[in-house]
Amino acid sequence: MIFYAHSGQDWEGKSDWQSLSDHLRQTAELAGKSGDKIGLGAVARLAGLLHDLGKYNADFQNKLAGEAVAVNHSTAGAKIVEEIVENADMVQKLCAKIIQYCILGHHAGLPDYSASAAEKGRSLEQRLKYFYEEEGKDLSPQWQKEIYPSLEGLALSQPLMAALRTSTYKGVDLSFIIRMVFSCLIDADRRNTQEFCEQKERESYRSLAEILPDLLQSYQSFMASMRQAAEKTDSSANQKLNTLRNKILDTVLAKASQAKSFYTLNVPTGGGKTLTSLGFALRHAKTHNLERIIYALPFTSIIDQTAEIFKKLLGEDNVLEHHSNFALPEKGEGGEKQQQSRERLKAAMEDWNAPLIVTSNVQLFESLYAAKASTARKLKNIANSLIILDEAQTIPLPLLAPCVRALDSLVRLFGCTVVLCTATQPALDEAHMVAERKIAALPLAGKELAPDPQELAEELHRATIEFAGEMSNDALIAALAESEQGLIIVNSRKHAYELYEQAKKAGVTGLIHLTTRQAAIHRKQIIAEIRSKLKQGRPCRVIATSLVEAGVDFDFPRVWRAEAGLDSVLQAAGRCNREGLRPREQSIVTVFEAEKSYSVPYDIKKQAKILETLIAEYGDKLYSPKAIETYFSKTYWSDELDAKNIIREDLKVLNLHYPLRQIGEKFQMIESGMEPVIIAGIDDKVTEIIGQMSVEAISSGALARQLQPYIVQIPPKARAKLIVNSHVKFMARELRGDQFAVLTATGLYNKERGLLWEEADYLTLEQSIY
Secondary structure: OOOEEEOOOOOOOOOOOEEHHHHHHHHHHHHHHHHHOOOOHHHHHHHHHHOOHHHOEHHHHHHHOOOOOOOOOOOHHHHHHHHHOOOOOHHHHHHHHHHHHHHHHOOOOOOEOOOOOOOOOOOHHHHHHOOOOOHHHHEOOOHHHHOOOOOOOOOOOHHHHHHHHOOOOHHHHHHHHHHHHHHHHHHHHHHHHHHHHHOOOOOOOOOHHHHHHHHHHHHHHHHHHHHHHHHOOOOHHHHHHHHHHHHHHHHHHOOOOOOOOEEEEEOOOOOOHHHHHHHHHHHHHHHHOOOEEEEEEOOHHHHHHHHHHHHHHHOHHHEEEEOOOOOOOOOOOOOHHHHHHHHHHHHHHHHOOOOEEEEEHHHHHHHHOOOOHHHHHHHHHOOOEEEEEEOHHHOOHHHHHHHHHHHHHHHHHHOOEEEEEEOOOOOOEHHHOOHHHHHHOEOOOOOEOOOOHHHHHHHOOOOEEEEEEEOOHHHHHHHHHOOOEEEEEOOOHHHHHHHHHHHHHOOOOOEEEEOOOOOHHHHHHHHHHHHHHHHHOOOEEEEEOHHHOOOOOOOEOEEEEEOOOHHHHHHHHOOEOOOOOOOHHHOEEEEEEOOOOOOOOHHHHHHHHHHHHHHHHHHHHOOOHHHHHHHHHHHHHHOOOOOOOOOOHHHOOOOOOOEHHHHHHHOOOOOOOOEEEEEOOOOHHHHHHHHHHHOOOOOHHHHHHHHHHHEEEEOHHHHHHHHHOOOEEEOOHHHHOOOOEEEOOHHHEEOOOEEOHHHHHHOOOHHHOO
16 A cells, blocks of 8 residues: 555546655655754654654545545654664653654644643643554554664764753753754655645745855945945034944954854944944854844834845845734736745745844744744754844843843854844843843853944933923923924823824924834834934924834934833933934933823833932943943843743753743743734725635735734723724634724724724714724
8 A cells, every 4th residue: 555645636546646755755854954954963854754654544545535534643753753762872762852842743833741731632741652542553554664764873963962961051952952853844844745735846045155245245335335425424423423333343344253152232323233233244154154144123113124224235135024014925916026036935934044034033032932833944044043133132021031041052052143232232241140140141251242332332422311300291292392303202102192182282393193003004104204304304293102212213303201211211312313413412312200190011110210220320321331231230130031931940951841832832022912903994905905804715824914014902902892882893704703803993093193992982973984
């Protein structure tokens, strides 16, 4: 009997079906080839060879032929590898356990080890224990004649073993080794299946090594033209700033040949750190033959901005942009070449097989801890990369320790270099962490790329910070009206909107409201509008939330910031006199307390209190590296840095009894407690996507990705009220369930204000019509 892995079109002769032995061998070869690059080739190869062993089953073959029968085919290979290593050495048994996690998870996702942590019947322990009582009794012995699994060479590479022996967190490292093998297996299995089904190899990006000479030439030409343009400026302030930027650039590029490791790039706002870090990345990648550059940022607003810069500089075809608000071009748009480009982009978003990736912190870190197969697929392509974490201080404190440990494993085990790039460098160096906080520490001593950070802080300090105490809305509006251009940053969408409405009623002109009440597609347009007004010198008075702080290149003469931590205050100051064209003394950042009616979130209040303790000690030097270091040290001491217990006690030992599914589910970087509402009617594209919800052939995942730019997140009670009042409707509910909540009362939303869910009770009949 011939056993098959996948069916074809020839249902009678099965001439175009893929044999199971071919699929297993081909998957093993692909997985092993990926694993070889990270010292896990033999482990990944054996995982690939055994992953679908459960398809040697008559019921599964009947299922391929069209019978409606349920078959679990992912346990057999995990059980057989356990038997193969029964008399093997400890290292081979360790490798076998790694393989078991991966085979058991290659469809449903990585399992928990124990039944206590897992859903009943889903744990690794239970599935192996009851294998022969359940699906194992039907496993055909024919696999033994077609597949010849061998223990020869089954081991972790010597560098990996050496790193494990010296590791403080051996279990954490092993959990990432499991995930890396899992990624190799998932990618190999999916790729082999796809290429069999489509009968063609997938379209891929060119490798970084192949295009790096051209990228370096483009970068050098661009920077040279910028220097020439800067030399022609008449402004002494501009000349001074450009001289300083050139000094930073030259110093950083001179260090690009240093060893793969952790580095910091501590450059105040306006110092040119985005282009400088890119130059370092290109040169460092050339020196060490790195496979890709990954640029991770915290907010979609600056991801858009950074991706546009890189695409303009290095070519659109060389940059993959991947984050929640990035939508693929429509299927069917353009000619054959455009469709090939779309398919290549879609595939690269799944596995990150691209030379330069601009992504979000959420995508990066949630992928590293993912149990879900589709999310974890990209991990093998994170290895041997240069990772730049821009605005590193924005990593959420409750997840700081697991994020740091993940980065540490990538550097020590998987050949990565990590650059922590920010204007307010968090105090993550081991030297600054007390023993109880070492779990969130990194070896950063002597790893600064920029010239003297203290000197840079003095040179690039362009604004004066003042503390005003409580300011009413009326006082804020009066102050804003006195400045042709000004920015007010508050701590809530409610405060921003009410302040904006009061300012409008007061007759203040040039007002712009910018918060996450507005859909991402509108926020992007509004940010472009603000830049244009600032550049042209037109009235521009912006009332916003903190989304404008990190990385958004605004330059206002006056900024007001509601009470916050030092990092937020300094980021707000980075939007004031950014280009240094005005005297520092006239560029004022006013820190104020909002009216008592606006509650301040607990975390922000606590960080503001820590800032208060620094004022007496540092006075007008709050921008200094020492003040920033002190602030973060106090913040880390007062906060739980692993609030979700991701780095558990069972992850600190070598027994491999790990709750990997549980960890993957708990590790979420964004827990807003909000629920999405899709804003209908913004443009023709969203109307078309909503219309496609009733088309069964289009997956919900594909629809969700395309809808991200049109979504506003609101409180659950507010959404429930909108649904009860028929202002929001679940579209195609019989097919999609409660996945897609669409705003039908379009009068509740416009570009200027965003979504005003509070006004749902006051809609006129005309506003309620969709």
